[in-house]
Amino acid sequence: MNKSRNYILVVLIITSLLLAAPIRVLYRVDMRQDKLRTLDRGSGTYFSTVDLARILACRYYVNPERQKIVLYIANHRVKISAKSSFIIIDDQVLQMPMFTKVIGEDVYVPAEAFFSIIKRTVIPGLTYNSKRQMLDIDIVNFNIIGLAIEDKANGTIIRLQTKDQFKDGNISSFIHDNGWFYLTVVGGIADSSVIVRADYGKAVRRILVDQLDESVQLAFQLRPKIENQEVYLNRDPAEIVITLRTPVIDSMARLKSLRERWYLDTVVLDAGHGGKDGGAIGRYGTKEKDITLDIVKRVGLLLEKNTNIRVIYTREEDVFIPIAKRPKIANAANGKLFVSIHTNATSNRKIRGFETYLLRPGKTADAIEVATRENAVIKLEEQENNYFELSDEALIMATMAQSAFMKESELLAATIQSELAKRLKSPDRGVKQAGFYVLIGASMPNVLVETGFLSNAQEEKMLKKPSYRQKIAQSIYQAIVAFKNSREMVLAEE
Ligand SMILES: [Zn+2]
Structure with missing residues (x-):
């Protein structure tokens, strides 16, 4: 009797020491609310990844031996390790300014840094307010969901897979003198991680995705000089197809x-x-x-x-x-x-x-x-x-x-x-x-x-x-x- 009472007491003391005020979670879709357990370590708020998995209703996997947790969020694999500042999203390694903490089999991660990365890479509709300790989840439905680049003899074809067909008027594009091709899609929400991971082929050097409130801008840095560009919307499959024409062939092949x-x-x-x-x-x-x-x-x-x-x-x-x-x-x-x-x-x-x-x-x-x-x-x-x-x-x-x-x-x-x-x-x-x-x-x-x-x-x-x-x-x-x-x-x- 005595022993168990003592045990409860110890647990209560430890818990009160470790656990700080939870992060309040608000689901925009139905205004439902929830809570994320946190730790307060002076250096900022840490939250439970197991809780996050529950809140996002995503599949997750814990490896207690290696002290790792993997969350499967919106087709992405988010790997978090105990006592590490690195998180790996798909094959991309990203760093947070602080190390994660371990409590039992759960890994606690620094809220501000983690949510900022997740927002950028996996869920753009996620907003964390560190002052109010509030997580706003507006689960976003991506409508630009894939990218394929094909190199042709006289140019490059970029295909952006879309959920639905966009309207002609919502798309604008231009080639800048600096060798970048810019595509702006009004109402577009790009799954940037899919885009960044695509095979760029020979012509595209780099792709930047800039998600704004009303639109998304995709910037393609190109290797060859582009003579002209053409954008059209394909209905089936729904795609934004960009044709970039290059001067016939490179100079070696031309010679x-x-x-x-x-x-x-x-x-x-x-x-x-x-x-x-x-x-x-x-x-x-x-x-x-x-x-x-x-x-x-x-x-x-x-x-x-x-x-x-x-x-x-x-x-x-x-x-x-x-x-x-x-x-x-x-x-x-x-x-x-x-x-x-x-x-x-x-x-x-x-x-x-x-x-x-x-x-x-x-x-x-x-x-x-x-x-x-x-x-x-x-x-x-x-x-x-x-x-x-x-x-x-x-x-x-x-x-x-x-x-x-x-x-x-x-x-x-x-x-x-x-x-x-x-x-x-x-x-x-x-x-x-x-x-x-x-x-x-x-x-x-x-x-x-x-x-x-x-x-x-x-x-x-x-x-x-x-x-x-x-x-x-x-x-x-x-x-x-x-x-x-x-x-x-x-x-x-x-
Ligand atoms: Zn003759």
Whole structure:
């Protein structure tokens, strides 16, 4: 009897020493009230975590051996250790200015510091007033509940998972010069711990969540420079989707792609005419289609033997190839150069010489005549190929599509002319321009070489000689090699 009375007395004394006035708890939802047991240690108010678990109705787990308590609050794991100033929320380590205390199996934590951390990380709707020892719980329903960031080749997609769909007018965003992207959502309550823990990918360096009363601002610090941004609201699933576009690819990748695009690894050789289209015919019956095929094969052989350039032929036999198909073959092969080889003809049988053409509206009557003759083949083609009228206007459009290659085409044409001039005694008629269907649509530098006039008896005789055709082939080959070297020198300078 005596013993137990003494025991009760001791407990009462200890309790009165340890326990201070409890923290009053107010639930905003139903104005219900409760109490949190506390300790008063001079250095501030400490409260029972076991009580907190009860009040928040959250699952908790106590490890008495290791003197740890883990609370599962709103999908977060809050780990509190005895006699430690650290609390671990999910994987985030946070520090309080004071150490926790242990009473039996319960851990008491400094109220002000703890609630401030919890408010910031787990329950924004929690407000602790240290003067009044009052805990106000407005259990918040987060409406921004997830984040996924995807890196794309030309930008980044940020998806904010939301509980319900927000209204367009409630969202504003901008990119600051300092490299931050700001998104403000009126009425948004962000589960910041989920957002901060997300996988940022390559483009996002840091995310800050600033929860205000009326809105939330999410700030994304970005690595790449952003060209523009777009925000739209997805209904199902409910998401705020942010598209941030970056200049296509980073500079290293850009340089690599530039090199690949420039690197002259494939040349397309086009032997003019073929099959039912014989092209020009000489006085002695020499057919253009045979001369062009022979020269093309000689150029190809030189390239294959002496360089690592891949050679693509639009035809390797005496077959008819529709004119529009030739640049298509070149594009499909990812060609870096297109050389169409022809022989010339005109009513004036005295005229001889070699000339190289660029695709542009014809400037002179001569040039237009050549183009008209070379284009005449389309009359032999079946209906399936629809050719637009090659008016100046249409040609300007076609030329513009090739403007990226025009400078290079000019260089190649000039080099072919000078190489031919080195080896042939025929007159150098220079670089000219006219509208050739065969050059339209080739996505690479392209030229058309008129190697000589079959209408001139002397030149026809020369063109019939394999040695003369070899000279022509050698010249075109040398021009291609010189073109390749000059282009790759530009690359080396980058
Ligand atoms: Zn021709």
